[in-house]
Amino acid sequence: MKLRESIDAIKKPFGKGQKLERFAPAVNAFDTFLFVPNHTTHKGAHIRDGVDLKRTMVTVIIALLPAFIYGVYNTGYQYFIQSGIAFTFWDALLHGALKIMPMVAVSYGVGLAIEFAFAVYRGHEVNEGYLVTGLLIPMIMPVDIPLWMVGLSVAFAVLIAKEAFGGTGMNILNPALTARAFAFFAYPTYMSGNKVWVSEASNVDGISGETVLGSLAAGNDVSYSMFDMFMGAIPGSIAETSTLWVLVGAAILILTGVGSWRIMVGGVLGAAVTAFLFNLWGANALMSFDWMNHLIVGGFAFGIVFMATDPVSAAQTTKGKWIYGILVGLFCMLIRVFNPAYPEGVMLAILLMNVFAPTIDHCVVEGNIKRRKKRLNATLTPAS
Amino acid sequence: MINLWIYVGLFFTFYELYLTFVLQKQPHMSADISLRKGLSIPLKGQAKKVLETSKTSDNFTLYPDDFHGIVPKMLVKEGEKIALGQPVFFSKANPEMQFVSPISGTLSKIVRGAKRRILEIQLKSDGKDKAVKHKIPALDKLSDVDVKSHLLASGCWPFIKQRPYDVIANPDSTPKGIFISGFNTAPLAADVAFLLEQQQEDFQNGINVLATLAPKVHLSISADDTSFLSSVSGVEILRVKGIHPAGNVGVQIHHIDPVNAGETAWVVNPEDVASIGRLFTTGVFDPQRTVAVAGPVVTKPSYYKTRIGAAIAPLLDDAGVSDSGQVRIINGDALSGATTHADGSVGFYNNTLTVLAEGNHFRMFGWLPFAGNKIFSMSRTSLSWLLPKRTYALDTNMNGEERALVVTGEMEQVLPMDIFPMQLLKECMVQNIEKMEGLGIYEVAPEDFALVDYASTSKIEAQAIIRDALDLMIKEVG
DSSP: OHHHHHHHHHHGGGSTTSTTGGGHHHHHHHHHHHEEOOOBOOSSOSSOOSOOHHHHHHHHHHHHHHHHHHHHHHHHHHHHHHHTOOOOHHHHHHHHHHHHHHHHHHHHHHHHHHHHHHHHHHTSOOOTHHHHHHHHHHHTSOTTOOHHHHHHHHHHIIIIIIGGGTSTTTOSSOHHHHHHHHHHHHOHHHHSSSSSSSTTTTTOTTOOOOOHHHHHHTTOOOOSOHHHHHHTOSOSSTTTSOHHHHHHHHHHHHHHTOSOHHHHHHHHHHHHHHHHHHHHHOOSHHHHSOHHHHHHSTTHHHIIIIITTOTTTSOOSHHHHHHHHHHHHHHHHHHHHHOTTOSOOHHHHHHHHHHHHHHHHHHHHHHHHHHHHHHHHHHHSOOO | OHHHHHHHHHHHHHHHHHHHHTGGGSOOOSSSEEOOOOOOOOBSOOOEEEEEOOOOOSEEEEOGGGSTTOOEEESSOTTOEEOBTOEEEEESSOTTOEEEOSSSEEEEEEEEOGGGOEEEEEEEEOSOOOBOOOOOOOGGGOOHHHHHHHHHHHTOGGGEEEETTTEEOOTTSOOSOEEEEOOOOSTTOOOHHHHTGGGHHHHHHHHHHHTTTSSOEEEEEETTOOSGGGGOSSSEEEEEEOSTTTTOHHHHHHHHSOOOTTOOEEEEOHHHHHHHHHHHHHSSOOOEEEEEEEOTTBSSOEEEEEETTBBSHHHHHHHOBOOOSOEEEEEBOTTTOEEEOTTOBOOSSOSEEEEEEOOOOOEETTTSTTOOTTSOOSSTTSGGGGOTTOOBOOBSBOSSOOOOOOOOSHHHHTOOSSSOHHHHHHHHHTTOHHHHHHTTGGGOOGGGGHHHHHHOTTOOOHHHHHHHHHHHHHHHTO
16 A cells, blocks of 8 residues: 555654654644544444444535535526626536635635644644534625635634534534624624625625515515426525525435434524414514515524524434424524514524523423432432 | 424423433433443454364463552462462452462462562463362351352452442442342353353342342343343342443443442452352352454354363464454453453453454554544534444554543443543542542442543543552542
8 A cells, every 4th residue: 555655754843752743643634534544442342333433524514515505506697687697507617716716715715724723732633623613604604705804703613612622512502503693793794784695795786685584674675486486486595585596415315324403493493483473463574574585594504503503503312303493493593573673584593592501401301310319319218 | 494403403402401410410210221331332343153172282371460559479389280260369458358279180380470479370271170179068058158258268359349449349348239240241242141041040049149248239131131131039120221331230330230339349250149059059169251253353253161260372272363464452342451361361350351453553544534434423523423324443542642522421321320430530640539539439440431432532531540549549548
């Protein structure tokens, strides 16, 4: 095995007791990307499952790809259709790729640099979690956001939301959503209104890239059909618009068992019931917006499938996952309907429930502890 | 049409919610226990149910490490003559707990490690089996005090282990029950009914003896068991349905009569029950052991009649090892057994000897989803779940590196107990004793967490964490 030998030669100065030992995690990250290491079991079970964190994270990326590719296409599609220029499928894809690929590059570049630095600093291996976060961040940004803003949001999210809490597995908030929330509150003019959702909208006069929820909040009529909203040919954050391709991703996550179907089903249930009740009430345009449309418009589908199911920031117990999912759906509709400043509620709903997830788990686990105590007390004082 | 799908979806959602929130709190209504969770690992090389004989070696070895937490104090010096059943060492903390020789001959060598810790006691058999004879008490007039002292004096006591802590039972404790698991579910583990086929009477006698020590003796058998085990008398028989770890006695205790703080339950392996039975009919410590030699690299996996401490080499010679490279020889099953080597010996508690290929090789892009489907996976990121009838030649590769705990729900999937495994493990790691008690540390043994080791995406060492936590509890709570 020639390649293996040359890698071992490269790694030599990073070995135990060698000069560059400190930087071993950085080199190992590349090595383990090529080869699953030859480590054998030393204690505990002698055989181990074929799954590891790399495989799990790569599965999530595969699930993200359909929505991502459609997002790239839709970016071009929205630009050409609104500016009235004739175009082909490939024109649209190319226009989108030129806009989005630099964002992906910046996101991975900045994020992985910080991750590697912390791995070396803390002396542990590089965790694969950022492979997913790094792709998610550009997918949930408006298309015309400046690159430096992407970089800054990524840095904020990785440093403050993740590493400050102890790194992968310890964070309270979903890092990708934190990045979006940071950009949203730090640079509101780039993140809301009707000039940011379609490529070049602020430069070309003919383009008005209002989102469906934006128009509703402003009291305007919606010019898109339910079919458009489901297929995703509407303005919005890069990859959130197509419910169809998000559902394909959801199917991949559920079939492979990587994403929690309980959270997804709970979320849809919570949102559907809440929106249905609002339909009955119907005090404003967003309230009377059909509950089925509520589920397929905006970032709800994307958020509930890819963001709410992040296992680290979601609830971790089985019961907790149901409660967490239902509440995400409920709060998403509440924020959409009652808060005109935020036409889209899913980001804040998930972040809010991220904060409460440990509390939900605490209550579920506490129930188990109480049952055990009760059982003990029953044996101490036998019923006479 | 859309409406119909919505109704179907709603129905399943509410059914699942009902299962999660309402049904789970209900106690088991029927005597028969049915466990849905767990994982059956289809390892290649199941031992055929034939009892083979192999050549025997004169060399025997006792491993004090087989008895967790026991500090051995030697009674016999190197070069001294020794009889079968004669005490070789005793427990420093509890001198009446004695460990006896499985052969007659001489003690050839005491192998010590760091800080003079005793690793091995090597014995040389003279082939005569001159045994220490104990008087035979009348089986129908036994008192618990007699039985206890008889078991202690004869060297049979270490057969009895206890929950909590998974150590040899404290003779001064009074158990709430004695639990025997009449079936194994671990990969390639020996078939209990086959082990006991020739020892049915001894098994029954053993049960009768143990019945004097506890208010109840529980025997769990597999739901589809048709062997003599279902007609054993003097025990509470319970049929258990489920895949591994349903055969773990700790899991069964949890569902039959869980151990609360301050309580003790005793457990005995099935073949050891028969050994105890024989002590009370022959008056001699019986080191007999039936061992299933199994594993993907074993040419002719089958059962062998041997004894505790016997050299492994003749067994492996006879069964044959097909792999020319490095192999791992395990005293016990592939999930929670102890590593030994070709010159090693049969452990004190084992009925299974597993041989695996060592996995110290690299796999290019082996982390890709749906690649490496020859490695059985609980996760459906491998295609192995599509081939339910295939058996797998697994090796000892870690298949990844240790990572932070990210994936949730997988531990719960393999632990059929009313315990939150991830939360318990985390409290064990930070040594929070109060929380450990609350989350059920008294009810678990490392072997119950063996599948967590296996299935963990982050490759955490759950068995080691639980063992350390139990040792901490022994130190702090006692």
